[in-house]
Amino acid sequence: MGMYRTYFTRISCSCFSLFFLCEYLIYYFVLIQCSWPVLDPRKADQTIEPKDSNQMVKVMLLADTHLLGPKHGHWFDKLRREWQMYRAFQTAMFLQKPDVVFILGDLFDEGQWCSPEEFNAYIDRFHSIFHVPAGTKLFVAVGNHDIGFHYKITPYLQKRFTDAFEAPPVRLITLEGSHFVLLNSMAMEGDGCFLCRPAEVLLSKISRRLKCTKNPSQCSKSISLSQYSRPILLQHFPLYRESDEDCNEPDEAPEDEKSQKFRERMECISRESTFSLLDMLKPRVSFGGHTHHGCHRYHTLSNTHEFTLPSFSWRNKNNPSYALAVFTPNNYEVSKCYMPQESTVIFLYFSGILMILIYAAFSYKFLCRRQRLFKERERKKQP
Structure with a gap:
């Protein structure tokens, strides 16, 4: 159960980080x-003399x-x-x-x-x-x-x-x-x-x-x-x-x-x-x-x-x-x-979402394999 909680926490943090970048941080990165x-x-x-x-x-x-x-x-x-x-x-x-x-x-x-x-x-x-x-x-x-x-x-x-x-x-x-x-x-x-x-x-x-x-x-x-x-x-x-x-x-x-x-x-x-x-x-x-x-x-x-x-x-x-x-x-x-630029923000969203989806798919696959191995190990331990 702890592995699934970590998995969903990482996905949620990734989504929040992407949103925070595109809706807040990017303005500082660009305007600075x-x-x-x-x-x-x-x-x-030269004809005007400032005070x-x-x-x-x-x-x-x-x-x-x-x-x-x-x-x-x-x-x-x-x-x-x-x-x-x-x-x-x-x-x-x-x-x-x-x-x-x-x-x-x-x-x-x-x-x-x-x-x-x-x-x-x-x-x-x-x-x-x-x-x-x-x-x-x-x-x-x-x-x-x-x-x-x-x-x-x-x-x-x-x-x-x-x-x-x-x-x-x-x-x-x-x-x-x-x-x-x-x-x-x-x-x-x-x-x-x-x-x-x-x-x-x-x-x-x-x-x-x-x-x-x-x-x-x-x-x-x-x-x-x-x-x-x-x-x-x-x-x-x-x-x-x-x-x-x-x-x-x-x-x-x-x-x-x-x-x-x-x-x-x-x-x-x-x-x-x-x-x-x-x-x-x-x-x-x-x-x-x-x-x-x-x-x-x-x-x-x-x-x-x-x-x-x-x-x-x-x-x-x-x-x-x-x-x-x-x-x-x-x-x-x-x-x-x-x-x-609006097109840049849209590109960041699409790229970020794609990377999160790829990460989520591979992580879930790895998580399932690990869960299977864990269950098999537990089964072998039983008399």
Whole structure:
């Protein structure tokens, strides 16, 4: 009886070890390989002099979490993908310890359709999965799945999200002398609607404050910022581009999707809005999401690097990733951290289960033979 107990104990421990590896340890094994990028002094903007009190800001950026709602998606799909995002995010919090986290839209998959009760449940789930420790700040941008595309947005939907996450159409956040401009991409339609007009006014004010800070002799000090630096633009949609054809990243779109033409205001903001943003703000770097695939581009018009972040969820991307960036008022550096691939975890499960089954079969065969020999020995001992 003791041999069978040992046999089943070993099989149970093997199954538990496999589960623990695939659902917990793998996130540490993979994400511990990520590190914060190092600033290159040669890339510093020599026209901007940081203050002695300025500290480097460590920023984590991700997009398109798409928490499933009550209408679409199987319960197991929801459980699997939300656990993946929870473990990846909390492991990143433990290992990388960012100062700030920005989540760039499409927090929810059904935000535009859900009832007030369902939306409140969404908020609770979001804060449970993407809980940040004390000392880490969390900011979000709104996405089309949160409140709808421009033509579907109502004042109610817009206000509900704004009140829940303090995410107005345009928001300026200053951290250690670095200016972050959070933007509602759907407010860049340019049609003077209830959402677009206030966004245009706020952008003009931010642009003026930046210009006044850069040239204080030309403006009143009352509207100037404490320090000038080129801003960082953060929104859900990428800036205008024809397609992903020129994107060459490990997490780029599949080849059959790269050549598909983007529709302005649907897959990216319009050409006019892009030129207007780059001209008004002159950002040093821009981050977006929405396409679910990675991309890096350079805009010569304003000397702006643009990073499109892939989806953070296995539901949309087999090889999800997030960005780690460091900022000072006159310099920055960006790197990408790749999370465990869903295909790798599936392979580990299949391989592990196969090895456990083989071990169980051989062990059981050996156990039966040993049991037979034991019985024969006992029989021979009898008079």
